[in-house]
Amino acid sequence: MKTAARRKSYGVKGAPYALPSPTTTLKRARSAPYFFLVPATILFALFFALPIGYAVWLSFHKVKVSGLGLGAGARKEVWAGLENYTAAITDSELLDSALRVLGYGCIVVPVMLGLALLFALMLDAEKVRLAPFARLAIFLPYAIPGVVAALLWGFLYLPDVSPFYFVLDKLGLPQPDLLDGGPLYLALSNIAIWGGTGFNMIVIYTSLQAIPAEVYEAAKLDGATPLQIALKIKIPMVAPSLVLTFFFSIIATLQVFSEPTTLKPLTNSVSTTWSPLMKVYRDAFGTGDIYAAAAQAVIIAFVTLLLSFGFLRATNRRNKQEAAG
Amino acid sequence: MPNAKRRRLSRVTATVVAVTLGGTALAACGSSDEDSEAQSGPVSLTYWTWTPGMDKVVDLWNKGPGKKDQITVTVKKQASGDTLVTKILTAHKAGKAPDLVQAEYQALPTLVSNDALADIAKNVGDAKSKFADGVWQQTTLGTDAVYAVPQDIGPMMFYYREDLFKKYGLTVPATWEQFAQTARALKKKAPDLDLTTFSANDSGLFAGLAQQAGAKWWTTSGDKWQVGINDAATKKVAEFWGGLVKEGAIDNQPMYTPAWNKALNTGKQIAWVSAVWAPGTLTTAAPDTEGKWAMAPLPQWSQSDNVTGSWGGSSTAVTTDSKHKEAAAKFAAWLNTDGDALNALAKEGGIYPASSSAQLSGAFTAPPAFFSNQPDFYNEAADIAKTTAPSAWGPNVNVAYTTFKDAFGAAAKNKSDFTVALDEMQADTVADMKKQGFEVSE
Numbered sequence: 019m020k021t022a023a024r025r026k027s028y029g030v031k032g033a034p035y036a037l038p039s040p041t042t043t044l045k046r047a048r049s050a051p052y053f054f055l056v057p058a059t060i061l062f063a064l065f066f067a068l069p070i071g072y073a074v075w076l077s078f079h080k081v082k083v084s085g086l087g088l089g090a091g092a093r094k095e096v097w098a099g100l101e102n103y104t105a106a107i108t109d110s111e112l113l114d115s116a117l118r119v120l121g122y123g124c125i126v127v128p129v130m131l132g133l134a135l136l137f138a139l140m141l142d143a144e145k146v147r148l149a150p151f152a153r154l155a156i157f158l159p160y161a162i163p164g165v166v167a168a169l170l171w172g173f174l175y176l177p178d179v180s181p182f183y184f185v186l187d188k189l190g191l192p193q194p195d196l197l198d199g200g201p202l203y204l205a206l207s208n209i210a211i212w213g214g215t216g217f218n219m220i221v222i223y224t225s226l227q228a229i230p231a232e233v234y235e236a237a238k239l240d241g242a243t244p245l246q247i248a249l250k251i252k253i254p255m256v257a258p259s260l261v262l263t264f265f266f267s268i269i270a271t272l273q274v275f276s277e278p279t280t281l282k283p284l285t286n287s288v289s290t291t292w293s294p295l296m297k298v299y300r301d302a303f304g305t306g307d308i309y310a311a312a313a314q315a316v317i318i319a320f321v322t323l324l325l326s327f328g329f330l331r332a333t334n335r336r337n338k339q340e341a342a343g
Numbered sequence: 344m345p346n347a348k349r350r351r352l353s354r355v356t357a358t359v360v361a362v363t364l365g366g367t368a369l370a371a372c373g374s375s376d377e378d379s380e381a382q383s384g385p386v387s388l389t390y391w392t393w394t395p396g397m398d399k400v401v402d403l404w405n406k407g408p409g410k411k412d413q414i415t416v417t418v419k420k421q422a423s424g425d426t427l428v429t430k431i432l433t434a435h436k437a438g439k440a441p442d443l444v445q446a447e448y449q450a451l452p453t454l455v456s457n458d459a460l461a462d463i464a465k466n467v468g469d470a471k472s473k474f475a476d477g478v479w480q481q482t483t484l485g486t487d488a489v490y491a492v493p494q495d496i497g498p499m500m501f502y503y504r505e506d507l508f509k510k511y512g513l514t515v516p517a518t519w520e521q522f523a524q525t526a527r528a529l530k531k532k533a534p535d536l537d538l539t540t541f542s543a544n545d546s547g548l549f550a551g552l553a554q555q556a557g558a559k560w561w562t563t564s565g566d567k568w569q570v571g572i573n574d575a576a577t578k579k580v581a582e583f584w585g586g587l588v589k590e591g592a593i594d595n596q597p598m599y600t601p602a603w604n605k606a607l608n609t610g611k612q613i614a615w616v617s618a619v620w621a622p623g624t625l626t627t628a629a630p631d632t633e634g635k636w637a638m639a640p641l642p643q644w645s646q647s648d649n650v651t652g653s654w655g656g657s658s659t660a661v662t663t664d665s666k667h668k669e670a671a672a673k674f675a676a677w678l679n680t681d682g683d684a685l686n687a688l689a690k691e692g693g694i695y696p697a698s699s700s701a702q703l704s705g706a707f708t709a710p711p712a713f714f715s716n717q718p719d720f721y722n723e724a725a726d727i728a729k730t731t732a733p734s735a736w737g738p739n740v741n742v743a744y745t746t747f748k749d750a751f752g753a754a755a756k757n758k759s760d761f762t763v764a765l766d767e768m769q770a771d772t773v774a775d776m777k778k779q780g781f782e783v784s785e
Contacts, residue, residue: 083780085566087456087738088484090663178602178611198756283544284600286756289749303429304745305775306453 076312077102102313111291112314119293123271125207126214131263133211134218138256139248141219142226153223157216164213168280171209176284197285209277214270218263225259226252261333265326272322275299294318385413386670389441391431392659393423394494396691400678403687408677414670416443425741428453435459435664442665443675446491447657448481449550449740452561454660455490456738461661462488466672473680473698477733482658484736485563490660492675493697494688497618497655498728499551502625504613505637505716507536511613515639519583522642526592529613539614540594540603541584543751546744548616551652552584553577554732556644561737567782572743573769578762579644585754585761595755604628616641618654619695619724622711634716640727650732656697695724702728739775746771 080098087093106112137156141149159167175196177183186193196205229252237247253260275295282288290304291297298318302311390401398418405415419441421427428450434440435457446454454460467489471479474493482491503515511532516522526538542548553560558576562569571577587593594612596602606612607629615621625636641651659675661668678684682704685696689706696702702725710720717723737743750764776783 081779083456083738085782086563086568087779087781088452088486090458093457173601176600176602178605283597284602286543286595286597286752289752290745291749300745304425305739305742306429306432307775307778 073312073315076309077316080309081307098309102310103317105310106314106317109314112294112297112317115291115294115297119271119274122203122206122210122274122293123268125203126210126271127264127267129207130211130214130267131218131260133215134263135222135253135260137215137219138222138226139252141223142252143244143248153220156219159213160216162213164209164276165280167213168209168277171205171212172281172284175205175281197281198287202285202287206274206277206281210270210274214267218267221263222256222259225256229255265329268325268329269322272318272325385415386667387415387417388443388665388667388671388674390416390418390443390445390674391421391427391441392418392443392445393421393427394445394688394692394694396693397688399691400684400687403683404674404677407683408681409674412670412673414667414674416674421445425450425744428741431459431662432457435662438664440662440664442662442667442671444660444662445494445657446660447655448493448653448734449547449736449744451482451490451658451660452484452736452738453741455484459662459664460490461663461665461668461672462490463492463661463668463672463675464489466669467492467676470676470680473700475697475699475729475731477731478656478697481734481736491658492660492672492679493656493658494679495656495694496697496728496731497551497620497653497695498724498731499555499616499618499641499652499654500621500724500727501639501641502615502617502621502636503639504610504632504635506635507610507613515637516642517640518646519642519644523583523587523592526587527590530592535611537594537606537612538592539612539616540596540598540606541588541755542596542598542603543748543755544597544599546747547654549580549747549751550744551618551654552580552616553652554734555641555650555652556580557650557732559735560743561735561740564784567784568737568776569784570737570769570773570776572772573762573765577765581761581765585759588755588761589758591758595758597752608632619728620655620693622713622720623693626713633713636714637717638714638720638723640723640730650730651727653731653734658697695728699725699728737772737776738781739772739779742775743768743772 078098078100079095080101082094082096084092084094137152140146141153146152162170174180174182177193177195183193194201196202233251233255234247237251242250273295274293278288278292279296279299282290282292290300294314295318298311298314301307301314390397394400397420401416401418409415421430424447427444428446431440431444431446431454440459446460451460464487470492471489478493478496482493483489501515508515511529513525513528514521516525522538529536529538550560553576556576556579558571558574558580560570560572560574560577562571584593588595594606603612607615607625608631610632615625617624621638625632640649643649659678661671661675665671678688679696680698682701685698685701686705688694689696689701695707701707703721707721707725710717714720746768747764750767751761753759754761754764773783
């Protein structure tokens with residue numbers, strides 16, 4: 019009580035005559051951060067750690083049916099050990115889907131980021147006409163939900179209903195089947211590039227805007243052309259955002275799901291296990307083996323983590339080397 | 344300061360109110376648990392269904408027989424088919440499945456094997472007598488139990504463009520051999536047109552065709568399941584369609600796409616192997632062709648046969664989680680056998696009733712609007728429905744169906760051997776059953 023009373027008058031009369039007991043303050047100061055962390059920790063535990071924990075738990079179990087499996091008590095959940103994991107790793111379908119996504123990523127990531135960088139540099143150049151309009155026009159597809167975009171493009175890819183094919187037909191030009199074989203990768207990549215370029219462009223463009231004008235002025239005084247400024251100043255200075263967009267794009271590629279799932283009913287070429295996440299979805303909700311699906315999900319998460327951290331570490335190391343050199 | 348204090352106080356009050364409300368809600372749940380089997384007092388049931396307009400049919404119950412028995416049913420609209428099975432199983436895992444669910448016939452073994460459906464044999468009275476044996480048998484899984492009451496059925500039929508058949512001088516095929524000849528004849532006369540397509544995106548169609556040929560995909564002997572997906576009958580069907588695709592006599596693109604709709608609407612495809620519900624699909628897919636279609640029995644494997652398969656159809660089941668199984672079964676029986684209920688179901692939901700007596704009354708005395716040119720549409724449909732072959736579903740139809748889509752999709756695309764795809768379907772289905780621990784013999 020004494021401390022409280024003293025603290026109340028603290029500062030009122032203008033003189034720091036009575037410091038509160040040091041131990042109490044220290045204790046409070048130490049516990050305060052934990053106190054503030056409580057809500058976040060609870061939310062994290064409930065909506066993040068718990069579901070992940072449950073998925074991991076599921077991945078080590080399987081269902082065991084006895085006899086015909088009809089009626090009560092015929093189905094039990096039993097310990098499976100690493101069975102689901104070995105099955106997932108040796109599953110050729112999962113590997114094939116990973117390879118397909120690798121091929122898809124090899125098209126999407128370079129093309130999308132290349133275009134995003136190009137557009138950002140063009141918008142950042144001096145004397146651009148209609149810049150706000152162009153910026154919005156390039157960004158707009160990002161605002162369209164992935165499923166809607168895939169449906170829209172899917173209709174345009176179907177020869178019998180597509181206006182493109184109609185025009186090609188009238189002009190007597192060849193009409194490739196975009197929903198089959200190799201062109202299918204282009205068709206799927208196109209949807210992702212169309213939707214994702216705008217977002218990446220904005221990220222790069224924003225960091226371009228943050229470069230101080232003096233730098234350009236100095237370059238111009240030294241006689242640099244706009245192209246030289248772009249290549250030698252702008253691109254190196256936005257490298258961190260390029261790393262960031264690359265990082266996001268890799269994760270998005272590994273998780274591709276809605277575009278191929280939406281195109282699937284339109285063609286025989288997209289199987290239910292086209293991408294790794296589609297395989298997880300099929301096993302969980304199509305064939306009802308939630309345990310195998312959990313194990314595959316854990317593996318995919320692990321690979322994603324490994325790739326992300328590997329990439330971040332590699333770029334960090336390079337940055338440090340550059341700083342040292 | 345006073346403001347802040349008041350705010351804090353009001354938040355405390357809000358929390359207290361919330362907790363109290365939660366408490367009463369819990370208490371309410373608890374009390375409804377207690378009067379479970381006693382059947383005293385009012386009972387309220389939840390019903391998961393995808394049939395459009397079901398709420399209006401249920402209103403008839405709530406205002407009529409339900410009011411008398413104090414049983415109120417609430418409809419919760421759901422996604423159809425396999426999606427709902429997954430949802431029911433998930434809810435059942437948490438012990439919170441609704442009292443009543445709509446389930447397709449092929450999903451019943453999966454649901455029963457997960458112990459999600461209650462045996463209502465004692466509560467459905469003489470419902471059995473209202474249905475054809477082949478239909479009723481699907482709800483018993485060959486046991487003494489009854490796991491559902493049949494609601495609608497989908498006997499398969501052959502639909503064709505009457506005008507275009509005349510134009511190209513084609514006759515309606517009575518056998519599959521004639522069907523193949525018709526397809527070839529059309530290709531010769533009009534190379535741009537196709538008789539129909541083989542679609543790999545609806546497993547139910549292929550299952551129905553196999554069923555017509557006499558396939559028995561799942562059977563039991565003693566404590567063992569027997570899986571015969573690649574049995575001789577199904578192989579015959581796979582070879583037949585695979586051959587037509589390979590020689591280019593029919594198309595290989597999937598159904599239900601914008602391209603398919605256009606092909607039907609513009610007469611690029613002039614026939615469709617489908618089921619009794621086809622008029623509804625054609626109305627939306629090919630609106631410009633009203634009055635130009637006709638329906639005939641499915642082609643047969645031999646002249647002397649008269650048998651069809653089914654594609655679609657569903658039942659009403661009571662879950663093991665229900666606290667009022669008796670009341671729920673009573674409603675399920677009323678819904679699918681009462682004349683008024685079935686009339687309303689046909690009118691509001693557009694279903695073709697499983698109950699034999701309802702197939703020729705009420706909504707089914709006149710042909711569907713799209714087929715006004717065929718006045719005896721439903722008489723013929725009822726006759727065809729009587730010839731439905733028995734079906735044999737197992738506990739992992741979902742696995743077989745999923746494998747079908749991938750294996751047959753690839754085979755249709757590559758125009759390769761369909762029997763290889765069929766063997767894959769068999770192998771995957773058996774492997775899944777063994778993995779789950781079922782006793783299986785091939």
